[in-house]
Amino acid sequence: xxxxxxxxxxxxxxxxxxxxxxxxxxxxxxxxxxxxxxxxxxxxxxxxxxxxxxxxxxxxxxxxxxxxxxxxxxxxxxxxxxxxxxxxxxxxxxxx
Numbered sequence: 001x002x003x004x005x006x007x008x009x010x011x012x013x014x015x016x017x018x019x020x021x022x023x024x025x026x027x028x029x030x031x032x033x034x035x036x037x038x039x040x041x042x043x044x045x046x047x048x049x050x051x052x053x054x055x056x057x058x059x060x061x062x063x064x065x066x067x068x069x070x071x072x073x074x075x076x077x078x079x080x081x082x083x084x085x086x087x088x089x090x091x092x093x094x095x096x
Contacts, residue, residue, distance in 0.1 A: 001013055001076040001077065001080070001082075001083045001084050001085075002014060002076070002077050003076070003077060003078075003080040006078060006080060007080065008080075009080075009081070009082070011076050011077075011080050011081070011082065011083060011084055012084060012087060013069075013084050013085055013086055013087050014087075015061070016058045016059065016060060016061065016067060016087055016090070017044070017058060017059045017060070017061055018057060018058045019045075019055065019057060019058065019059075020057070022041060026038045026041050044063065047063055048063050048065070056090055056091070057089055057090065058087065058089060058090050059090070065090065066090065067086045067087050067088075067090040068086045068088070069084055069085070069086040069087055069088040070084065070085050070086055071083065071084055072084075072085060
């Protein structure tokens with residue numbers, strides 16, 4: 001977990017694929033001529049959409065959609081606590 005700022009108590013697990021952030025990273029790689037990464041990312045999105053039918057803000061790196069958030073009683077980066085595993089931001093409420 002990394003804190004928003006030291007001592008905030010708001011530590012987040014950043015080991016996931018955020019679609020928005022991935023888009024910007026791949027845009028930079030594409031500008032540098034690294035096209036294979038973009039092709040593999042599009043395949044990742046294709047696989048996610050085939051399995052789930054709708055996109056959400058983030059996924060596990062293996063494409064799994066559920067990333068439940070749990071606090072564990074450890075100290076994280078520079079002693080900041082609590083440490084969180086997972087990230088509840090994956091959840092996107094579905095509307096009718």
